[in-house]
Amino acid sequence: MTPGRLAAQTSHVADMFNADMTEMSPIGSLGVLAEAYADWRKPFTGTVIVLGVTGAQMIDICRLASSREDCMCAIWEDPEYGIKDGSTTHYITLETGGYLFGVGEAFETWRHGWNLDLY
Numbered sequence: 001m002t003p004g005r006l007a008a009q010t011s012h013v014a015d016m017f018n019a020d021m022t023e024m025s026p027i028g029s030l031g032v033l034a035e036a037y038a039d040w041r042k043p044f045t046g047t048v049i050v051l052g053v054t055g056a057q058m059i060d061i062c063r064l065a066s067s068r069e070d071c072m073c074a075i076w077e078d079p080e081y082g083i084k085d086g087s088t089t090h091y092i093t094l095e096t097g098g099y100l101f102g103v104g105e106a107f108e109t110w111r112h113g114w115n116l117d118l119y
Contacts (some may be wrong), residue, residue: 009076009078009096009097010097012076012078012096012097013076013097013098013099016074016076016099017074017099017101020074021101055095058075058095058097059075059095061073061100061114062074062098062100065100065102068102068107068110070102070103070104070106071100071101071102071103071107072100072101072102073098073100073101074098074099075095075097075098076095076096076097076098077093077094077095077096078093078094078095080093081093081094081096
């Protein structure tokens with residue numbers, strides 16, 4: 001993925017995350033995440049980018065995350081990801097990125113056990 005495509009796909013994921021957080025009610029277990037996000041984003045932004053993660057790894061992490069109450073996860077699927085073949089561009093649906101947001105010590109311990117290259 002070129003730097004320009006990486007920036008565009010990252011923007012798509014950020015927009016998806018923002019929309020998901022905006023739609024969340026402050027009631028219930030996910031409400032705790034919404035409140036944590038509101039508090040967390042005020043003083044700084046903490047972002048970790050993982051390069052070279054496979055689609056299978058993203059799916060597995062999101063599957064595991066969905067069973068937890070201290071995090072939420074989603075995968076961005078680009079419906080028209082262009083791949084050039086000479087002078088022809090083929091458009092395919094491709095999982096290009098995702099987000100994982102969580103709070104608390106248990107989440108941090110769980111997240112650090114993945115053995116992924118974090119940047």
